Amino acid sequence: MDLEFWHERWQANQVGFHQGETNRHLLRHWPQLGLAKDSRILVPLCGKSRDMLWLLEQGHTVVGIEVSQLAIEAFFAENNLTPEIHEEHYGRRYVVDQLELLCADFFSLGQQDIGVVSAFFDRAALIALTPAQRPRYAVHLKQLIDHGASGLLITLEYNQLEMNGPPFSVPREEICHLFEPGFTVEQLFQFDALAEYRRFREKGLTALTERVWCLRCRQLPAKPS
Ligand SMILES: C[S@@+](CC[C@H](N)C(=O)[O-])C[C@H]1O[C@@H](n2cnc3c(N)ncnc32)[C@H](O)[C@@H]1O
Numbered sequence: 712m713d714l715e716f717w718h719e720r721w722q723a724n725q726v727g728f729h730q731g732e733t734n735r736h737l738l739r740h741w742p743q744l745g746l747a748k749d750s751r752i753l754v755p756l757c758g759k760s761r762d763m764l765w766l767l768e769q770g771h772t773v774v775g776i777e778v779s780q781l782a783i784e785a786f787f788a789e790n791n792l793t794p795e796i797h798e799e800h801y802g803r804r805y806v807v808d809q810l811e812l813l814c815a816d817f818f819s820l821g822q823q824d825i826g827v828v829s830a831f832f833d834r835a836a837l838i839a840l841t842p843a844q845r846p847r848y849a850v851h852l853k854q855l856i857d858h859g860a861s862g863l864l865i866t867l868e869y870n871q872l873e874m875n876g877p878p879f880s881v882p883r884e885e886i887c888h889l890f891e892p893g894f895t896v897e898q899l900f901q902f903d904a905l906a907e908y909r910r911f912r913e914k915g916l917t918a919l920t921e922r923v924w925c926l927r928c929r930q931l932p933a934k935p936s
Contacts, residue, residue: 712841712877714778714816721781727910728835728878729758733765736865736923737832740899743925744861746771746830753828753856755817755848756836759786763810766832772809774825776817783812799824818847822855831862837889838867838878845881849889856928864924867904874914886924894926 720726746752748770754763757775759782766773777783783805787794794805794812801815801824813820831852840848856862866881883898890896904921905912911919 712839712844717779718781721779721785726758726782728839730761732761734760734762734834734865736900736921737762737765737834737863740863740923740925741766741769741832743899744830744863746861750829751826753825753831753862755831755833755852756839757812758782758835759789760834761790762832762834764790767809773811774828775810775812776820776825777812777814778816780814783814786812818851820855825855827857828855829857829860831856831860833862833864835865835878837864838876838881841876841879845885845889849893853890853893853928859928859930861925861927863899864926866922866924868920868922869911869916869918873916874911883922886922890926892929894928897925897927899923899925 749772751772751774752766754760754766754773754775757763757777758779760775763773763775763786780803787805787807792807794807797804797806799813801813801819803814805812805814813824815824837845837848864886866886867878868882869880871880887896900923901920903919905916905919908916908919
C-alpha cells in the first residue's frame with residue numbers, strides 16, 4: 712500500500728486494526744525473548760498501539776515509527792500524554808519519558824535515527840504490506856536493529872482470493888524465505904483465529920490462522936585473523 716492509502720485511512724478514522732487492549736500474544740510470549748528491563752524496543756508501523764504502553768511498563772525504552780501524524784497525535788491525546796516535539800531531518804520526533812515516536816516513512820530511517828535497539832515487536836506491520844513491499848521490509852528491519860537483536864512477529868494466513876489485504880496473508884513458508892538466513896526463525900504459537908475476527912468472516916474468509924514468531928538476528932561468523 713502506498714503512504715497515501717494510510718493517510719486516508721487515518722483521516723477517515725478507518726482503523727479497524729487498532730486494538731483497545733494490549734495484544735495477548737505480546738503478554739504471553741514477550742518474556743520468552745529474555746530481555747533486560749532497560750532494553751530499547753523498536754515498534755515499526757506502530758499506529759497508536761497501546762502495546763507500546765505495556766512495553767514501557769516493563770521498564771523498556773520504546774521507539775515507534777509511524778508515518779501518520781494523526782495516528783501519533785491520537786496516541787498522545789488518548790493516553791493523556793504531552794510530548795516534546797523535535798523537528799528532525801526525516802520529520803517530527805515526539806518524546807515523553809522513555810518513549811519516542813518518529814513520524815516518518817519506515818524506509819527512510821537509518822540506525823542513526825532510531826538508536827541501538829535490542830528487540831522489536833511487529834504486530835500488523837509486515838502484514839500491512841503488499842507481497843512486493845515485504846522483502847524490502849525484512850531487509851530494512853535487519854539493517855535497523857542491533858546485531859543479536861530479537862523480536863516477536865505476528866502474522867495471519869488465509870486464502871488471499873477470499874479477501875483483499877490489508878491485512879495480507881503471509882504464508883508460513885514466506886516468513887522463512889523473507890527472514891532467513893539473517894535471522895533464526897521459530898514459530899512459537901499458531902491457532903485457528905477465524906472465530907475471533909468477525910469483520911474478516913463478514914468479508915468472506917472461511918479459514919484464518921494466526922501465528923506468533925520469534926526472530927533472532929544471527930551472529931556473523933568471526934572473521935579469520
Ligand atoms: C495495520 S496498521 C498497524 C498499526 C499498529 N502496529 C497496531 O498494531 O495497531 C499499519 C500502520 O503502519 C503505518 N504505515 C504504513 N506504511 C508505513 C511506512 N512506510 N512507514 C511508517 N508507517 C507506515 C500506517 O499508517 C498504519 O498506522
